[in-house]
Ligand SMILES: O=C(O)COP(=O)(O)O
């Protein structure tokens with residue numbers, strides 16, 4: 244039986260340039276089991292990716308802050324507190340680091356993301372004062388509420404779909420995938436994964452990015 248998938252996006256379904264690997268558009272629509280996109284990106288990004296792949300919108304966004312499965316949407320996390328951290332960070336000289344339109348945070352409903360080139364120490368200092376966490380995905384720093392995790396979102400998705408999280412095969416690349424790896428039955432870190440993801444995964448792959456992900460999908464399909 245083909246297992247359901249919990250797939251991170253950045254670093255996992257992308258090329259080293261950060262673009263979606265076009266092979267995604269062949270393999271995921273043809274997958275014979277549910278596919279869950281579990282990402283730190285704001286809610287519209289994985290929804291759009293599902294839409295343009297032509298697959299059901301089954302999504303964990305904002306590191307678990309937003310869950311969508313079977314037309315049911317739920318939110319966790321304290322966006323106002325994350326905003327207070329961002330405001331204080333800016334007041335002390337920090338910057339979120341995005342363009343004027345800030346499309347990274349514009350539709351973000353439960354947390355705030357900060358560009359990797361910004362002052363990490365200051366951000367962590369401010370977040371600590373508000374008892375908020377900073378997660379480094381390798382693509383952004385995310386200021387989020389403790390306890391909001393992709394893995395918690397996967398428990399909810401599995402429940403809605405009538406599946407067990409242990410049925411899932413998970414692939415990811417960074418510390419925001421550790422909680423997914425903790426609840427999935429099988430977990431794989433791509434070769435470009437950070438230390439925390441590597442330590443948490445059942446298997447660290449030889450190949451990186453979508454090459455690594457495809458190697459897993461080829462191995463677990465139809466078994
Ligand atoms: O948006 C990010 O920072 C990372 O996104 P990802 O969880 O899909 O890798």
Ligand SMILES: [Mg+2]
Pocket residue numbers: 251252253254255380415416417
């Ligand atoms: Mg990632």
